[in-house]
Amino acid sequence: QRPLGVLRLSLTARCNLACPYCRPDGEEPPGLLTLEQRLRVIAAGVALGVNSLRLTGGEPLLHPQLTDLLQAVQPLRRDGLKDIALTSNGLLLTAQRAEALRAAGLDRLTLSLDGTTGASVAAMAGLADSAAGERALEQVLRAIEHARDAGFDPAQGALKLNAVIQKGRNDEQVLPLAQLCRERGLELRLIEYMDVGNRNGWQPADVVTAAEMVRTISERWPLEPQGRAGHSTANRWRYGDGQGSVAMVASVSQPFCGDCNRLRVTADGIAYTCLFAAPGSGVDLKPSLAASRDPADLQATLGQLWQERADRYSEERSTAAARPAAHAEMAYLGG
Template sequence: MGDGILDKINRPLKDLRLSVTDRCNFRCRYCMPEEIFGHDYPFLTSDKILSFEETERLTRIFVNLGVRKVRITGGEPLLRKNLPQLIHSLNSIEKVEDISITTNGSLLKKFAPLLFEAGLRRVTVSLDSLNDERFYQMNGNKSKVSKVLDGIQAASEVGLKVKVNMVVQKGKNDQDIIPMASYFKKNKHTLRFIEYMDVGNSNGWSMTEVVTKQEILERIGEIMPLELIEPNYVGEVATRYRYIDSDQEIGIISSVTDAFCSTCSRARVSAEGKLYTCLFASEGYDLRHLLRSEKSDEEITNKISDIWNRRIDRYSDERSNGNSPKNRDKVEMSHIGG
């Protein structure tokens, strides 16, 4: 197989996001609200989740199709037992240029040394406020801010490069934009603001709760002037800005008001082995069945290639243009890791 495949609108397959569990120890309102993902929610049983061996095999197939960057997600990926073992295995795959993980940070202090030892070099931590009361409200009363900050500190101390993601919701935590920007500018970690998205069906999304990219820029710029800087690579999801008086930067992920579908090179595989070609997809393709039915690598490769070759997803563009289907069922973000 050649080094790369293209979809219907000439987007390559370069990034793979692997969910290793659908479980999380937080209940963030915009992702896993408690009233839906409560004690009786039927999370996947262990036999339904891809084994590390299956995950590694699948990753090698994706790499042969052009993937160069792998991100481990969840749920909360650090809940997956022996995760550093998987990181070590994936890190040994030739042509994988970058492995990272997205986490809520609550278990990061414990696992940071093991993750670094396994070969991980980058981690993205979700943190939506520095105020304990608001943070509690947003994460379902599961964690104090200090626990996440301790995780960030531990990760930084062992040598992991840390980025911080903040989902901004109007009326929930938009008053924390400036405090978060100031804190992480001082502590020299890149902060990325994320427009509140209509991922899944359970978060009660409304456009009225979206704080736009432009609003975020204006609020920060009034106090700490910014300048636009070039993306690190084609298809980078965050628009980058540098503080004029510093070499520190922020990013803004604006899939609601400034969609970036045209350069999306990401495939997502859920914990039970379903391939999703868009964060807002309604249906996935069952790769677990192929892995467990004695199909050859070549047969699985051909199937994935065929799926990607037929890919036409551009949900955020369609939403912006008013063309997205109303009341469309979408896979939950907790299932495919954002």
């Protein structure tokens, strides 16, 4: 009884960073979907109830057809598509690029930044040293302003900042990140370090829980709980002094499998119903996308996959028998 509502479509498995919690591939998988095939996947999703499209990667700004895809998908708004969002590390978001994305029909933009110092950014982005981290930090801060200038208004929820927090690596950055977002009028989304993929060496002891992060922030700026909207990934808190809000994505300590409405499609056309899926457990959509196939086949394939889903890994994480031997990689699944 979990209705389909969000399609997370990965455009590329490549990234221009090497964040240790993700560790993306250096090259694309074979058989990437074409622009026309991606449009067919989105249309089939909308026909099944998708009202929100999130374009992901890897780093989606690396994809040369991003703007073309945004423009081509606009007619689907007449069929029920209400919201188009993009998740990016922001390093490639120039003023011109931000304006082009807005003009092409992008509604929302979420940028990622895991620290406020060169050292913390370098540690969380897989960069060589603090100097490289400082350069990346400045690029992301400029990207925030480029996005704002292009019309992505944080006051309307159109511009947010993601940060993954890992114990012993950047947990001292919770308050500085909160301060940065309060100053810039952004909602900060703090994300628990997750056991996605097989390359990040995840251990439960490395997780800074949402409760810990809320306590840390609230000791400095008192927070008032706003709860979690239906199908949302985040619990939201409002600053008591009225200076914005902060959100917590707590898929480890406070799972939200029960109303998850997200379908993920990789850059090479494999559909998954869970971020923590085992490799090889997805459904290859390319046979249904073949030119000789009836267009209804694709919708039927997606519909069957969704109706048969039984995944709730985050709720079962503590049960050893529930853990797959391996997970599909985060960059492959769209984060």
